[in-house]
Amino acid sequence: MAEEIDYHPMWKDLGMDVEAHDGLLAAVGGMYQDVFLTQENRPKSTEYLDNVVMNIHSGRIKEMVDHKASDGQKVVGSFCLYVPEEIVRAANGIPVGLCSGADWATDKVEEHLPRNTCPLIKSFTGFKLGKVCPYIESSDLVVGENTCDGKKKAYEYFGTQKPMHIMDVPNVKNDGTMANWKAEIRRLAERVEQETGTKITAESLKEAIRVTNDKRRALQRLSATRAADPVPISGRDSLLTVQAAFMDDAERLTGAINAMADECEQRVRDGVGVAPKGTKRILYTGTPMAVPFWKLFSLIEKAGAVIVGEECCTGYRYYKDLVDESGKTVDEMLDAIAERYFNINCAIFTPNPGRIEDVMRLAKELHADGIIDCSLQFCTLYDMESFTLEKAAKEAGIPYMHISTDYSNEDAGQLSTRVEAFVEMI
Amino acid sequence: MAEEIDYHPMWKDLGMDVEAHDGLLAAVGGMYQDVFLTQENRPKSTEYLDNVVMNIHSGRIKEMVDHKASDGQKVVGSFCLYVPEEIVRAANGIPVGLCSGADWATDKVEEHLPRNTCPLIKSFTGFKLGKVCPYIESSDLVVGENTCDGKKKAYEYFGTQKPMHIMDVPNVKNDGTMANWKAEIRRLAERVEQETGTKITAESLKEAIRVTNDKRRALQRLSATRAADPVPISGRDSLLTVQAAFMDDAERLTGAINAMADECEQRVRDGVGVAPKGTKRILYTGTPMAVPFWKLFSLIEKAGAVIVGEECCTGYRYYKDLVDESGKTVDEMLDAIAERYFNINCAIFTPNPGRIEDVMRLAKELHADGIIDCSLQFCTLYDMESFTLEKAAKEAGIPYMHISTDYSNEDAGQLSTRVEAFVEMI
Incomplete structure (x- = not known):
């Protein structure tokens, strides 16, 4: 085999x-090597993520x-x-x-x-x-x-x-x-x-809700381990778990994430981390990060910080809420699904106080030393909301930095300098 | 007095x-002088517009x-x-x-x-x-x-x-x-x-609907005269009629616009125009133009063309539809208002075929030789829709140009060159 x-x-x-696709795969492979495989002290169970990307x-x-x-x-x-x-x-x-x-x-x-x-x-x-x-x-x-x-x-x-x-x-x-x-x-x-x-049918929908909730429950378990210092798993690997959740088979992913949660819970008990105790802790918030846009996470963690949470669509927002499982009929379950998804705090909503509350609560729960809020270029919604978020962070006394970037590497040097200065400062 | x-x-x-406001007024006065008062053969009734701005x-x-x-x-x-x-x-x-x-x-x-x-x-x-x-x-x-x-x-x-x-x-x-x-x-x-x-009350709402419809009817009358060649009134003055409609007293405006329509209808009968017969005719479409953003209209007409219609919120969309006047109760009239306003073809709607149809129909009715479609900078909606519009114009065989601009004068030279080349070409 x-x-x-x-x-x-x-x-x-x-x-x-x-032919073009071969070129793309080679480039993504190179990026993966550089961003993920150069990490030290990764949990062994992250091998699953290597397989997902492969x-x-x-x-x-x-x-x-x-x-x-x-x-x-x-x-x-x-x-x-x-x-x-x-x-x-x-x-x-x-x-x-x-x-x-x-x-x-x-x-x-x-x-x-x-x-x-x-x-x-x-x-x-x-x-x-x-x-x-x-x-x-x-x-x-x-x-x-x-x-x-x-x-x-x-x-x-x-x-x-x-x-x-x-x-x-x-x-x-x-x-x-x-x-x-x-x-x-x-x-x-x-x-x-x-x-x-x-x-x-009521049966198929009930089962689909359970399968999807199981994914989210596994991701919640893993996420909870990141409140520890030292933190058992990197932001890069954590980001990839949710990116994988959009692509991989649900039950395989759930099993693998639970295995990662098992290992990370053990690491927390053993005081083992992916970065030394006392490493500066960053909460990421902002626009989603699709594969292979790993630039910013890589650059933050290579600057000597560790990302402990992602308040974004490729992070916390994906797993924070479950669909209520008590529905008996298709209609009840569809309503429960609607309610669950209505609760996502995207910047398209006005006003959107839920996101600000989530960021501030996560920063506290995950003991973040600073918040990095990133908008993809020309994203009016997240750019606009960054002003509200900055104000809230100031009021809460949490250091905050806003970044606007795109998929090119042209700004990598400049971003590194800014991020390093921010990490130094917090 | x-x-x-x-x-x-x-x-x-x-x-x-x-103090700052004095500076603003002086600047707007200078712009008005340059953009409006340098026009030749304006209808005498446009004196009303001078008074509005004053x-x-x-x-x-x-x-x-x-x-x-x-x-x-x-x-x-x-x-x-x-x-x-x-x-x-x-x-x-x-x-x-x-x-x-x-x-x-x-x-x-x-x-x-x-x-x-x-x-x-x-x-x-x-x-x-x-x-x-x-x-x-x-x-x-x-x-x-x-x-x-x-x-x-x-x-x-x-x-x-x-x-x-x-x-x-x-x-x-x-x-x-x-x-x-x-x-x-x-x-x-x-x-x-x-x-x-x-x-x-039913009475006050009925009266408000009538007063507002009267404004729109007057503007429709004036607009209809612009199908003639030579065209009796400039695009600049026509734009200003709708800009005024957002600011001036409704009944005074209606009277003045009707007087302008009277004069322009007479001009059409007499073959009198603001520009010579055969002047290249432009249909404007795009983002709204608030006072004193007259740059683009001025530059198009100074390039030797004349604007014969404005498919935008400070133009046709303001007066194209009336509120149905047959409602008897407040509820009926509120529904009629809702229906009238729902019919505005803003680029926020997806899809928005109504705007494309309006532009193509207006271009035909007003005998436009070309379409200039302008988006204010960073206006994703109109920028996006410009591709759809360009395609439709191509299919209809009407020359089309898209412009992206802002309120500064920095691009005035470059825009003039582009507009002159477009006018030359059509």
């Missing part, structure tokens, strides 16, 4: 640009393609935390997060989108136009969401390239918008059922 | 920075301040077409558009908002922080709206500076969002009633 499988025929069958565009895709062929499953891709994976799973779909963490085919992208667009949006458009994302290519349906201005309008173009369903996400939280959101959840369920040809 | 009134005590009473921060403000003192009226300011002036008027309020067309106090603004924010948002924030807008200062209530990401988040800060009410505007058009929008209209009515202490 140790034979190397050649995945090129599969990628070709998916309609990918195989198989991210190959073995995992083959699994999905095989499921499509054998069980008639459909792949449903998305870009955002507001798309409930429980619904996809309950309708015999495979939910996956789509590639959006690196610049690709930028020239082509700028024929369809403004240059001044956030890198995440340009990235997923470029991955599609450049045909290098096997998740996009193997998706039978892509579910977009009206979150920020940029995404909602960019989906108008993306929808010309892939079959799409768009969920409308509210901007304010009140009874009227909750009613619309519950209707959107049902509209998604119908659309996914139509795509998969499989009706969601 | 020819005595000059000294408005400085009034401005001081409003809490304004009188009184914009003085006589008109005094009128409003006097009304507040004598009739207990309240001034309700807003920044957007989605705030129904009918409701304000029916509750004994004076609806006004607030200053947002020039850079002001940028240093102070950037302590609270990101540098990469659209100039319109920075402008109204700067006018407030610099205390140079008598409309903002005399407003008892400011009504914001969740339209773009920038405005909705910037209002979180603006609301710390002025009493605010925020309307939530949908992003998609369907039955559910219409129901929410109707609820928002009622929420506004209640808030304004609370502010003015005056209950909206």
Whole structure:
């Protein structure tokens, strides 16, 4: 079984640009080596993460393609935390997060989108136009969401390239918008059922909720260990657990994360850390970090600090809330799902006090020495909210730094200098 | 009555920075001279517009301040077409558009908002922080709206500076969002009633609808004359009619616009134009143009073209639709208002085919030779939509140009060159 499988025929069958994709994989492999494998004192159980990345565009895709062929499953891709994976799973779909963490085919992208667009949006458009994302290519349906201005309008173009369903996400939280959101959840369920040809039942939805809650429970366990000093696991590896949660098989991931939590709990009891006791502790907050956008986390931890929490969509927001499991009917469970997802504190909401409260509480619980708040370039929402957050941090007496960056490495030197100065200061 | 009134005590009473404001007025006066009074063959009735601008921060403000003192009226300011002036008027309020067309106090603004924010948002924030807008200062209530990401988040800060009410505007058009929008209209009515202490009645609302429809009917009449060649009135003066509609007394404006329409209809019969027959005809579309942002219109018409229509919030969108006048009860009329305003084709909507259709139809009806589509810098929505619009223009065989600009004059030379080349080419 140790034979190397050649995945090129599969990628070709998916309609990918195989040559360009080889180049991408080599680059990601190099980055992974530099960012992850140079860490000392990693928990042994993080081997799982190495495997996830090794198989991210190959073995995992083959699994999905095989499921499509054998069980008639459909792949449903998305870009955002507001798309409930429980619904996809309950309708015999495979939910996956789509590639959006690196610049690709930028020239082509700028024929369809403004240059001044956030890198995440340009990235997923470029991955599609450049045909290098096997998740996009193997998706039978892509579910977009009206979150920020940029995404909602960019989906108008993306929808010309892939079959799409768009969920409308509210901007304010009140009874009227909750009613619309519950209707959107049902509209998604119908659309996914139509795509998969499989009706969601009370049994399948209950099971999907349990499976997804189990993922979140495992991630909560792991996260809790990071309150310890020394901290048992790095921010880089922790970020990767949630990135993996968007891509890997749910039950395999849950098992692996629980194993990591076991090992990290033991490390805490033994006083073993990935960084020495007393290392400066950073709480990250801001825009999501898609694979392979590891630049900022790498640079913060290489500056001698350790990241102890991520208040973002590729972190805490993914696992903080469970779906209530007491629902008996499909309707009750869909309502419970709507309520759980309505509780995500994205900067699209106005006002958005929940995020500020979460950041301040996490900073306290995880004993953070400072907060680093990052917005991807041209992200008006997080840029605007950084002023509110800075004020709250000041009032709480927690050192705070705001960073605006993109997927290029051009600012790496300058960012390192700023981060080093910040770590020195706190 | 020819005595000059000294408005400085009034401005001081409003809490304004009188000295800085004198500087602003002098600058606007100079711009007006250069942009408007250098035009040849203007209709004589445009004298009204000269008076509007002459009184914009003085006589008109005094009128409003006097009304507040004598009739207990309240001034309700807003920044957007989605705030129904009918409701304000029916509750004994004076609806006004607030200053947002020039850079002001940028240093102070950037302590609270990101540098990469659209100039319109920075402008109204700067006018407030610099205390140079008598409309903002005399407003008892400011009504914001969740339209773009920038405005909705910037209002979180603006609301710390002025009493605010925020309307939530949908992003998609369907039955559910219409129901929410109707609820928002009622929420506004209640808030304004609370502010003015005056209950909206069927009589007052019917009258407010009529007064506002009369404004729009007058503007429609004037606009219709611009299909003629030679065109009787310039784009600059036409833009100013709608800018005035946000600030001047409704009935005075209606009378003056009807007089302009009379004169322009006569001009059309006489073959008299503001520019020679055969002058290249431009349809403007894009972001709104608040006073005194006349740069682009001036530069287009000085390049030898004439603007024959404005598909934007300070143009066609303001007057294209009337509120249905058949409603008998407050409830029926509020629904009619909601329906009328839901029909505005702002780029916040996804998808937004109505705008594309409007642009193409207007280009045809007004015999435009080319379309100039402008986005204020960092306006993701209009920037994104420009790609859709360009495609539609190409398919219709109409020359199209997209411009991104801000309130500074730094790009004036470069823009002139681009516009001249475009006018030459069409």
